[in-house]
Amino acid sequence: MYLLTIFIWVLLVNYMNCDETKYQHAEIRARLSKAKSIRDALVVLKSSGKKGRMALLSPELLKKEQQDIQNTAQQLSRDAHSTIEPRNGGCEPRVICEEVPVDRASNNNMVSFPQCLEVHRCGGCCQEPQFPCVPVRQEPVTFSPLLLISLDDTDRYEVNRPLTIMNHTQCECKCSKTEDQCHREGKTLDSTLCQCIQPRCTPECLISSTCSIVPGSNIPRCACRRRIQGQISNYCSAANQRPNSMCTRCETISG
DSSP, rough: OOOOOHHHHHHHHHHHEEEEEEHHHHHHHHHHOOOOOOHHHHHHHHTTTTTTTTTOOOOHHHHHHHHHHHHHHHHHHTTTSSSOOOOOEEEEEEEEEEEOOOOOOSOEEEEESSEEEEEEESSOSSSSSOOOOEEEEEEEEOOEEEEEEESSTOOEEEOOOOOOEEEEEEEEEOSSSOOHHHTTOOEEEEEEEEEEEOOOOOOOOTTOOOEEEEETSSSEEOOOSSTTTTTTSOOOOOOTEEEOOTSSEEEEOOO
C-alpha cells in the first residue's frame, strides 16, 4: 500500500510538471511571435530561461552574443552571394492590393483607374495555428477621384463616386475558440493554450460520472450518462449534491 501511494504521488507530480511546462512553452511561443529581430528573440530567450526573468543580459553581453550569431551565420553562408538579416513576419497590418469593383453588367468594356488600391490587412505569423492574426482596430479610408473608362472610346470617361474601404490599423493574435464553443462540448476554454479542456469539479466526481459544463450553466457539474432518478437531467440540480458512485441517485456533499 505504501509503494502504491508513492507511485501515485510520483505520477501526480509528473503530471503537474508536464502541465506547467505546456503553459511555459505557450508563453514563450507567444512572446517570440512578437519579437521583430534576433536581438528581440535573444531577450525573450534569456528572460524565459531556467535562471528566471531577471537573468537578462547586459547590453555588452547581448551585443557580443548577437555578433557570435552573425559570425556563425557568415560561416554557414559562405557559398551564398549575399544575405540579409531576417525580420520576423509577426502579426501586423500589411499592404495588399484590392481590386476596385466595377459594374460590368451593362458594359463589359468598362475599366476603373486605378484598377487596384493599396490597403492594409492583418497578416503574419502567430504562435500557434489556433491563434489567427485578426484586426482589433479599423479605420475607414476613402479614395477619390476614381475614373471609369470606356475601352471602346478612350475619350469617354466619367469620374466615379468615392470608394470607402475599411483599413486595418492594429492587429493581434487571438484565440479562434470561444467559451460557448467549449461549453457545447461540456468543456471550458483555456485561453492560454486556446483549447477546450475538461473542467475540474470540486469535490471530484465519483467513478460513474464525469465533470462537465451542463447546459444553461458556466459551473462544472458531475454528470452521468443517463438521467438520474428523481432529477430532470443527468446531473444533480442542487449545487451541494453530486451523483453517487452508481449514478442511481444524488447524494449531499458534506462540508
